[in-house]
Structures are given as C-alpha cells and as structure tokens.
Amino acid sequence: MAFNIYDFTTLTKSIHEGLSSQFSPTATLAIEWTIVGLAYLLFVALFGLFLVYAERKVCAAFQQRMGPMRVGPWGLLQTIADFIKLLMKELIMPKNADKFLYNLAPFIVIIVTFMVISVIPFAPGLATFDFDIGVFFVTAVSSVGVIGILLAGWSSNNKYSLIGAMRSGAQIVSYELSVGLSLITMIILAGTMQISGIVEGQRDMWFIFKGHVPAVIAFFVFVIAGTAETNRGPFDLAEAESELTAGFHTEYSGIKFAFFFLAEYINLFIVAAMATTVFLGGWMPLHFGDFDSFNQIMDLMPGLFWFFFKVLGVMFLMMWFKWTFPRLRVDQILNLEWKYLLPINLFNILLMAAVVLFGLHF
Amino acid sequence: MKSIIAYITEILKGIWTLLTGMKVTAKYFFTPWKHVTQQYPENRKTLKIAERFRGEVIMPHNENNEHKCTGCGICEINCPNGSIEIITKSLILEDGKKKRAIDQHIYHLGMCTFCNLCVKACPTGAIVMGQNFEHAVWDRSTLTKVLNQPGSKIMEGVKD
Numbered sequence A: 001m002a003f004n005i006y007d008f009t010t011l012t013k014s015i016h017e018g019l020s021s022q023f024s025p026t027a028t029l030a031i032e033w034t035i036v037g038l039a040y041l042l043f044v045a046l047f048g049l050f051l052v053y054a055e056r057k058v059c060a061a062f063q064q065r066m067g068p069m070r071v072g073p074w075g076l077l078q079t080i081a082d083f084i085k086l087l088m089k090e091l092i093m094p095k096n097a098d099k100f101l102y103n104l105a106p107f108i109v110i111i112v113t114f115m116v117i118s119v120i121p122f123a124p125g126l127a128t129f130d131f132d133i134g135v136f137f138v139t140a141v142s143s144v145g146v147i148g149i150l151l152a153g154w155s156s157n158n159k160y161s162l163i164g165a166m167r168s169g170a171q172i173v174s175y176e177l178s179v180g181l182s183l184i185t186m187i188i189l190a191g192t193m194q195i196s197g198i199v200e201g202q203r204d205m206w207f208i209f210k211g212h213v214p215a216v217i218a219f220f221v222f223v224i225a226g227t228a229e230t231n232r233g234p235f236d237l238a239e240a241e242s243e244l245t246a247g248f249h250t251e252y253s254g255i256k257f258a259f260f261f262l263a264e265y266i267n268l269f270i271v272a273a274m275a276t277t278v279f280l281g282g283w284m285p286l287h288f289g290d291f292d293s294f295n296q297i298m299d300l301m302p303g304l305f306w307f308f309f310k311v312l313g314v315m316f317l318m319m320w321f322k323w324t325f326p327r328l329r330v331d332q333i334l335n336l337e338w339k340y341l342l343p344i345n346l347f348n349i350l351l352m353a354a355v356v357l358f359g360l361h362f
Numbered sequence B: 001m002k003s004i005i006a007y008i009t010e011i012l013k014g015i016w017t018l019l020t021g022m023k024v025t026a027k028y029f030f031t032p033w034k035h036v037t038q039q040y041p042e043n044r045k046t047l048k049i050a051e052r053f054r055g056e057v058i059m060p061h062n063e064n065n066e067h068k069c070t071g072c073g074i075c076e077i078n079c080p081n082g083s084i085e086i087i088t089k090s091l092i093l094e095d096g097k098k099k100r101a102i103d104q105h106i107y108h109l110g111m112c113t114f115c116n117l118c119v120k121a122c123p124t125g126a127i128v129m130g131q132n133f134e135h136a137v138w139d140r141s142t143l144t145k146v147l148n149q150p151g152s153k154i155m156e157g158v159k160d
C-alpha cells in the first residue's frame, strides 16, 4: 500500500528500540511518556495560537473586515503577543472564593482536553492510545470537562459566574446526548468502537459516503451538537456580556484564563477531529471502492496532511456557523436539543440500523 | 399527521433560512477585495473622504482673502455647546456710517460635536464643514482656532 511510506509506526518503533537498548524498560517508558507529553503540550500550545489567529481572520473576512494586521506581516504574530500579555497579567483571586476549587477548575478543563486529544489518530501510527472503546472514551471523558466549568462558576463567589456555569452545564449535558447518539449511529455502521478500527473501516470509502442519508444527517447533528458542547456561537450562552459578563471565567485572569481560552479552542479542534475521524475517514485519503488508480493518486498525499486538511475544513464550517447564525436564547437552545435534534437522532439511528440490516450501504 | 408535516416543514424552512444566511457570509468571505476596512496610515495618499463627512468647521476664503461672514453671531447662538465665540468690531465706512464686521470668529474644535447646526444657521453660508479629520495635537490650546484669516475682509455684496 502506497501510504505506508508516510507511516509513523517505523519512526516510533525505531525510537522505542533505540531507547530500549540504552535504558531499562521502566526508564524507557518514562522517557517515552515525557516525549509524548511534551509533544502534546507543544502541539496544543502552537495549534491553539494558530486557531485563535485563524478564527479572528476568518471572522473578520465574514464581516468584511481585515482582522489583525499590525503585529508581524498580516498580523501573524498577534496571538503570540496576546499570549505573552496574558502570561504577564496578575493572577487575581476574588475575595471569599473557594481557593482550592478555584485553582483546580482550569486544570480540570485543560486536562480533560488533553485526555481526549490523546486518542485521536493524527496519521497512521501517530496516536498515543488506541482503546477498544475509543469513541466511548471520548464521550465519557469530554463530559468530565463540564465539572471544571461548574467548579469555576461555583468557586468564584460571583453570581454571574455561577449563572454562566449553570447555563453551560445545562447546555453541555443536553447536547452530550446528541453527540453520543450521532456517534452511536456511526458505530452501527462501523461495527466497532475502536478508533483505529473505525479509520481502517473507511479504507474503501469514507463513512459519510458509505452510510449516505443517515450518515449525512448524523454528521450535521454531530457538528451542531459539537458546536454547542464547546460553548461556541451561536450557542455561546455562557458568555453574555450584557447579562453575565464573561460567564464562568469572569473572575479568572492571566494564565488561568488562558487555560480556559486554550481549552475552548482545543475543544473546537477535538470536535472537528472526531467528526473527521468518524465521518470523513480520519487520516485515510479519499478512496472510492475499486477505482485503484484514483485511490493511488489520493495516497500520494500523506495521511497527516489529509487529517489536517479535513479537520481545518470542519473547523471552517463551524466558524462559518458561528459568524453567520443569530445567537440562540437559553430556552431556544434547549428546545433545539430536546424537540428537534434528539427525535431526529433517534429516528436516524433506526434508519441507520435498517440500512445496515438490509445492506443498503455502499 | 398534520402536526408531523408541520414539524418537518418547520425544520426544512429553518434549514433553508440558515442556508440563505450562509450564502451571504460566504459571498463576503470569498470576495476579500470588497472588504470595507482600510489600512489607514498606509492609504493616506489614496484616501477618499465622503463629501458629507463632518471633520471640522471651516470658513472658506477666496483668492483675495475674502470671506462671507458678517459677524451676525447667529452661529454662536445656535451652537448647542458654546463652541463658537464671535468678536465683532465696527468699521467706519467712506460715507461716515458705522458698520459691524467680524473681528475674530473663534472656534473651539475640542468642544465641537460636529452637529452641523452652525453651518445650517449661517444666513450667508460663510462657514462649511471641512473633510480634514486628523486633529490630533500635542497641546489642547491649539484646538482653539480663529476661522477668519488675519487681514481678511468680507466679500463685496454680502449683506446681512
């Protein structure tokens, strides 16, 4: 297979063997974990910075503006400057705040994003964990993040923070359902919850084409619910300047605020990456059944490139949503979930089950 | 059954309106050369300010250093925040009669709200709104201007 030349397994294996020959197994494991941890940290920091810049530019273009233009060519260094500014800010602790929980909350949020990101395969051989229940792990762990948000709101000793946190909690808990159900729809088609198995199952065709109508519906439900789960517009209820100021992170400053901010953008990446992995084939190049010559041309591009190409595409779609659609009121958000997305989703699962049962997929 | 059809049409209609919105923003996104924001100091040479733009109150003078202000003080009365002070003098005409004339038309740019009322009220059209908008100065006192140029006099034939 042509894409083996871009496979990272050989690279990781050679690193492992090199280390094993020098150190004891425990030390090897420790060193490898450190390397992996640092790689993820670096990726999250750099990609987060890039995402903030991209969002500002894309949003500007949607509103016929230019966005940041002054720091560096086309404002490329703007987010780095912002980040340095954030690092130098004073950390303010509100009076009578619950100190321990207040300090813990941003870490819960950021740790959860790291945990989720660790199961996402970036390229062949470039994923840290590959559980049997990968998809389940993602939905389960990502719902822990809401605890961080609730804690942040609760411990800040600020009514606006608390209301903002409650709103985001209600929203995340309800939309979790749609995310899970739309993923279940695809699991029916894939027949496995293991992420590598899901990607492998899309070798002949991406699931969104394979599962046609129900898969497309599930994709859009997933993107909508994912947008809501990351608290992004048009579902950014938790941040309502006029009513709640900045919502649950009102009282946070400096690096702790940066954690929330970074986690929000990395969550955007996670939703896009999950959509890519489950619906659009992950790092798998665009393949169509038996058209071997076509498939081989597609294989020329490395899996890493395919993955980011698709992830950026989904993220662009989500930014497009954010800067086009009017913001929803709190009752409208819950209406959308419970009256529309959930019934559609349940119906869609039945449809997908029927499609799989009668072999109507490609 | 009816309610189910209504439910489905509602969803489809909603999707349709959302798509309409996305079409508009897509048009904005993919035509970056039509963006309205401009890079200001870079484009100073090519900058075009709309004629109606109210940058400051100015008093046009012709080539003989003549203006149309009679010193009637109507603009001073009409200014809602006292940005204009009119100081008049009296001229002795050739036939011995006395005539009021403007000595100093003092305009406080720092207080002006660019409401245009003075321009509208002036019976002779002596003052207009200029397009210059770069008013930053180091010293506040330089924002107080005398609009009639030194040595200027009223144009022939302008009557109050």
Ligand code: SF4
Residues within 6 Å of the ligand: B057, B078, B079, B080, B081, B082, B083, B084, B111, B112, B113, B114, B115, B116, B117, B118, B119
């Ligand atoms: S524009 Fe308005 S505020 Fe300014 S000087 Fe004229 S009347 Fe006064």
Ligand code: SF4
Residues within 6 Å of the ligand: B068, B069, B070, B071, B072, B073, B074, B075, B076, B086, B102, B121, B122, B123, B124, B125, B126, B127
């Ligand atoms: S500017 Fe016009 S309104 Fe004001 S004093 Fe002169 S003539 Fe009168």
